[in-house]
Amino acid sequence: MSEETEYEIALSRPKAFYSAFERKEELQHQTHYCPGCGHGIVHKMLAQAIDSLEIQNRTVLISPVGCSVFAYYYFDVGNIQAAHGRASAVATAVKRTRPDSIVISYQGDGDLAAIGSAEILHAANRGENITVIFVNNTIYSMTGGQVAPTTLLGQVSTTTPKGRQAGNEGYPLHVSELLATLQAPVYIERVGLGDNRQIAQAARAVRRAVENQARGLGFSFVEILSPCPTIWKMSPVEAQHWVRDVMEKTFPLGVLRDLIAQAEPRPVPRPAPSLDEIPRILGVAPPAPAASAERSSPKPASPLDLQVRVAGFGGQGVLLLGEMLAEAGLDAGLEVSWLPSYGPEMRSGTSNCHVRLAQEPVDSPLVAHPDVLVAMNEPSLIKFAATVRRGGWIVYNGEAVPAECPAEGVHILARPFTHIADELGDARAANMLMLGALLEIAGSLPQASVDAALMRLVKSPRWLELDERAMTRGRELFQEAFEGVRR
Amino acid sequence: MDALKRDRGHLRVNAEECKGCGLCIEACPPKVIRLTERINHYGYRTAEYTGAGCTGCGICFQVCPEPGAITVLRLVTPRSGVPRRNHTATTGAI
Ligand SMILES: Cc1ncc(C[n+]2csc(CCOP(=O)(O)OP(=O)(O)O)c2C)c(N)n1
Numbered sequence: 001m002s003e004e005t006e007y008e009i010a011l012s013r014p015k016a017f018y019s020a021f022e023r024k025e026e027l028q029h030q031t032h033y034c035p036g037c038g039h040g041i042v043h044k045m046l047a048q049a050i051d052s053l054e055i056q057n058r059t060v061l062i063s064p065v066g067c068s069v070f071a072y073y074y075f076d077v078g079n080i081q082a083a084h085g086r087a088s089a090v091a092t093a094v095k096r097t098r099p100d101s102i103v104i105s106y107q108g109d110g111d112l113a114a115i116g117s118a119e120i121l122h123a124a125n126r127g128e129n130i131t132v133i134f135v136n137n138t139i140y141s142m143t144g145g146q147v148a149p150t151t152l153l154g155q156v157s158t159t160t161p162k163g164r165q166a167g168n169e170g171y172p173l174h175v176s177e178l179l180a181t182l183q184a185p186v187y188i189e190r191v192g193l194g195d196n197r198q199i200a201q202a203a204r205a206v207r208r209a210v211e212n213q214a215r216g217l218g219f220s221f222v223e224i225l226s227p228c229p230t231i232w233k234m235s236p237v238e239a240q241h242w243v244r245d246v247m248e249k250t251f252p253l254g255v256l257r258d259l260i261a262q263a264e265p266r267p268v269p270r271p272a273p274s275l276d277e278i279p280r281i282l283g284v285a286p287p288a289p290a291a292s293a294e295r296s297s298p299k300p301a302s303p304l305d306l307q308v309r310v311a312g313f314g315g316q317g318v319l320l321l322g323e324m325l326a327e328a329g330l331d332a333g334l335e336v337s338w339l340p341s342y343g344p345e346m347r348s349g350t351s352n353c354h355v356r357l358a359q360e361p362v363d364s365p366l367v368a369h370p371d372v373l374v375a376m377n378e379p380s381l382i383k384f385a386a387t388v389r390r391g392g393w394i395v396y397n398g399e400a401v402p403a404e405c406p407a408e409g410v411h412i413l414a415r416p417f418t419h420i421a422d423e424l425g426d427a428r429a430a431n432m433l434m435l436g437a438l439l440e441i442a443g444s445l446p447q448a449s450v451d452a453a454l455m456r457l458v459k460s461p462r463w464l465e466l467d468e469r470a471m472t473r474g475r476e477l478f479q480e481a482f483e484g485v486r487r
Numbered sequence: 488m489d490a491l492k493r494d495r496g497h498l499r500v501n502a503e504e505c506k507g508c509g510l511c512i513e514a515c516p517p518k519v520i521r522l523t524e525r526i527n528h529y530g531y532r533t534a535e536y537t538g539a540g541c542t543g544c545g546i547c548f549q550v551c552p553e554p555g556a557i558t559v560l561r562l563v564t565p566r567s568g569v570p571r572r573n574h575t576a577t578t579g580a581i
């Protein structure tokens with residue numbers, strides 16, 4: 001017999017499947033699906049698409065909750081199993097974090113159309129560059145056959161024992177049609193597993209939906225009418241025919257959206273920061289140990305990633321001080337954030353704001369460990385002094401930092417700024433005095449940018465003049481205190 | 488064997504993987520797949536090739552829900568050269 005030499009393998013187990021499924025001890029080459037289950041057929045066409053597009057090593061499959069919850073045992077790709085209904089939201093996150101990956105959200109109709117209806121709607125509306133494979137078998141199969149949004153009118157389920165009634169359970173939800181009302185999706189098609197021709201078309205649609213993503217075109221969605229012989233209480237062949245002869249009447253097959261020819265590749269989002277960077281970005285990392293920070297040789301905070309906290313009581317101009325710094329940074333071409341922290345005591349009591357100036361885009365506007373704390377009154381100093389990172393600065397509106405204040409390893413400029421401002425013309429200019437000192441610490445902001453910010457934020461000529469003088473005096477106060485240190 | 492040589496296709500069924508759902512039997516255009524009389528150790532009657540008449544169309548592979556229960560082979564002829572590989576199946580082979 002010459003099979004081996006005369007014949008060559010044309011179709012065999014796709015490479016995108018693991019060679020053994022380690023979920024159970026026995027029969028590790030079989031899936032857990034019931035005989036004739038549509039999930040198995042869809043898995044195979046998806047695996048073939050992954051093979052043919054040669055994307056196995058950059059594919060991430062998002063498994064749902066439902067009978068296909070174990071998809072990750074079968075596909076030898078990156079795998080995440082999402083909470084019920086959240087697969088397209090998780091897919092969004094993965095795709096945005098790893099733009100080079102091919103992210104496939106695999107979901108059943110209970111998962112996608114019931115508990116996950118919000119997630120899919122918004123992922124589609126955002127036009128996420130992901131592929132969604134929506135396996136519609138009209139029912140919650142895994143949990144034993146409860147009604148789903150897609151259950152046909154009159155269809156019996158454990159929760160609609162007399163058949164689904166529109167008056168009580170509503171009408172079958174046409175998810176593909178619903179999504180096709182949105183502008184963003186590039187490709188939406190409903191296919192079926194009702195006969196050979198339908199299955200061949202389904203395989204083409206799945207491949208297209210994955211290929212669109214590989215080409216960067218945007219949101220692609222394939223709804224697959226899929227047999228569930230077990231819950232439907234039919235033989236596999238009967239169930240297949242039911243898809244074609246009954247189910248298709250409620251859910252007509254066809255392309256509902258095809259912008260593939262016109263679609264431009266979507267701009268690739270900037271990759272997210274690595275995991276290691278997150279604590280720093282969120283400002284939750286412990287203050288970095290500054291071994292060489294000594295009071296005798298203060299080093300200014302880096303102007304390229306400056307984190308500032310300004311705090312005082314309402315009416316001291318705390319927020320304006322922070323806004324001035326951010327505006328000046330913006331004018332100088334830096335990335336900035338300004339986050340005012342309004343408590344319920346917005347009008348009185350304390351107020352504070354977070355400011356960041358950086359060369360790189362600012363990931364979090366939160367400043368938990370400032371390089372510079374500008375404390376305009378004592379309660380603010382007490383509250384925030386311990387958060388200043390070692391080697392950082394405290395600019396304090398007072399004669400001296402109280403002895404009990406935890407300010408070890410930080411540089412301090414303590415002056416009665418309110419009093420000095422009063423002498424300059426108005427006690428309320430204390431914030432601009434302190435800003436002057438802060439600008440010296442920040443170092444590299446050009447005076448022209450500071451002037452531009454002042455022009456933008458301060459309209460009254462009297463205050464413009466006073467604020468300019470106050471800032472200049474603030475710079476001098478810093479220089480007098482740290483003569484020779486800065487430059 | 489001459490009869491085998493004339494067939495454009497050939498089929499292998501992994502009896503340990505097949506669950507006997509019968510979808511391939513329904514799908515096969517020349518009807519050359521049937522269920523075994525014996526049951527495998529897992530308790531299923533499984534699909535088997537009748538031994539002749541396969542055209543190598545591959546539709547049984549496509550409708551089969553199990554990853555590797557069916558393997559389809561195609562005759563290498565001087566004219567067709569190398570048979571189509573797996574990945575062409577979704578676009579053109581069926
Ligand atoms: C938050 C939450 N709610 C409910 C469930 C129970 N549950 C498990 S699977 C499922 C329905 C799955 O139906 P479908 O998405 O249609 O998948 P199928 O099993 O039909 O493939 C439900 C409600 C759960 N696991 N988690």
Ligand code: SF4
Nearest residue numbers: 033034037067141228
């Ligand atoms: S219960 Fe239905 S959907 Fe679930 S594995 Fe069985 S046939 Fe497939």
